[in-house]
Amino acid sequence: MTNRETETTICATNKISADRDARKAFEIAKHDIAQSFLQELDKVITQGRLSELAETTGGIRLSWTNKLNTTAGRANWKRETVRTRNPDGSEASIRYRHHASIELAEKVIDDQHRLLNVIAHEFCHLANFMVSGITNNPHGKEFKVWAAKCSRRFGDRGIEVTTKHSYDIDFKYVWECTSCAMEYKRHSKSINPDRHRCGACKNPLKQTKPVPRAGARKPSEYQTFMKEQMRLLKEENPKTPQKEIMRRVADRWSSREAASVDEVAVGIEHLDLDGADGSESRTA
Template identity: 55%
Template sequence: MLSSSPPRKNSPHKSKPNRPTTPPPSTPPTSPSKTKLISPSKKGRIPPTPHRPSNEAFWNQAFTNDWNDEYSPRKKPESPKKQKFGKSGPGSGPDSEETSMEPKAMQKSPTKRDRKAIEARKQFEIQKHALADTFLKELDDKITGGKVAEMTKEKGGVRIVWSKKLNSTAGRAHWRKEGKKTKGVDGTIVAQYWHDAWIELAEKVIDDEERLINVIAHEFCHLANYIVSGIKDKPHGQQFKAWGKKVGAAFGGRGVEVTTTHSYKIDYKYIWACSKCGHEYKRHSKSIDPKRHCCAKCKSLLIQTKPVARSAGPSEYQLFVKAHFQRVKKENGGASHGAVMEILGRMYRESKAGKTEPVSSVDGAEDIIDEVVKAVEVITLKD
């Protein structure tokens, strides 16, 4: 049995809104192309050749070389000085004019030691060995009553060793205990012990008597702590400080003060300073070459400040000798080279002193030459 039902009405909530119909576009819209961002740190790559392996040009070596030469990324020309010193080197950056200028502190000549200081240093170099031995004996007699010398006599006592390799400290105390066991006639074992000790002093740091006696006093307290007190694990402990107070009380009038560290200003022979930041590099030898080395902080040039580097050109005296040598030699014909140089030296000193008429001959030079000629004439040669 067939039955039919009336058409159902759609719900007003589900009814589709009337939308305007638009004709389809004639051409499909094109999406904007995405561009790749290339990192500036990445180097450009050579594009592949347009030829396939089936083509003979693909295997042609000459064509491949020409292609690589044409499409290889080009390097920017760079100064060799910039390659050496980097981007922050001299002459680069907006403040290149300021960086190339020397600081005010470097324009001044370094302070020179006077003659008294030089003579005092020479005398100390001559007397330092005797001063060290004498003061060490005084320390042992007054502080330990000679115990250190007694306990080290098997090895010759405490030795003083001057070292050129100590650069960071003024001195070191060295100690070791040695011994041996022997068997007696009755079968008993007898143990014998002795101490080997020496004090190492830095030649490049200790340059006067005050430093010498203070360093020896400090190192002697270490030896007394090791040998007499028997303490090995605490080098600057309470017992070391007790020995230091005892030494200070006995030799305080001579400026001796035992501290836990040495804080001395080292007199370096050579000093270089950075032309930009002013940082100083101090050495005991001429181990820095400004042509090959630069500042480790800012990569700028280094300038030697101690001693001041000599100029490459001739000196004033050399120019004076060159200008007057031939004339003085002709005026004093037959004079030796030493006599001519003596005349030139006198002329130079007089010109420096402001005299207008320098003497250009040696008093009695002609008489001396005549005597030399006569002496040569009377020489006889024997067969």
């Protein structure tokens, strides 16, 4: 390897290490960053109006979820009407309780820039719901007014609120059709090329991320036995608990192993008795 190639390899390794450290630091700090920026948005953009409206229900709740796979965030709002009545049954007063929350996608938001922009976007939705009273046109002109305010006030921090989250989601697994090059992206290894085909042209798929290691290990004899026996026992005993099924399979494996040991022992004994030269032998 030349000096230049060595330097390139070192630089690439250092970048990977730096990216890994940055992700770890973000994971530790992201909850505090999100809460702090939400409070700042409310104070600067709506003069604390959202916190005031949601105070009786515990304020605006922030939560991180693994269930959002294709969008970075979601704003949730509900207005509860509370009526009080006089002793004669007439209505005395009406008040409203605002339930507001923002969900943030664990699998999509992977850096601070994206986090701040997602919170700003969802904050504008809540402002649109709770202050402007718009519930049937989430990205209409009123939303755009709130978006412009946020972008103008926090533009120096990279905030630009648009009508949608235009992020490239970093999926952990990717498969590609061997014929039409259609890609299938997932957060988990939920596609099996041996069983699944391209939905567009029905041709085989190949995994491209991460690239499978060559010469994948075959299942061991024990794994094959367990899989087959689990299937058989479940078919024979559909109402039997999983724990009991596993115990029975383990017993079958133990019995099989014991039988194998006996067979080996008998074979060795025969060899000892017969002798290598065909003569009888004994040991004391």
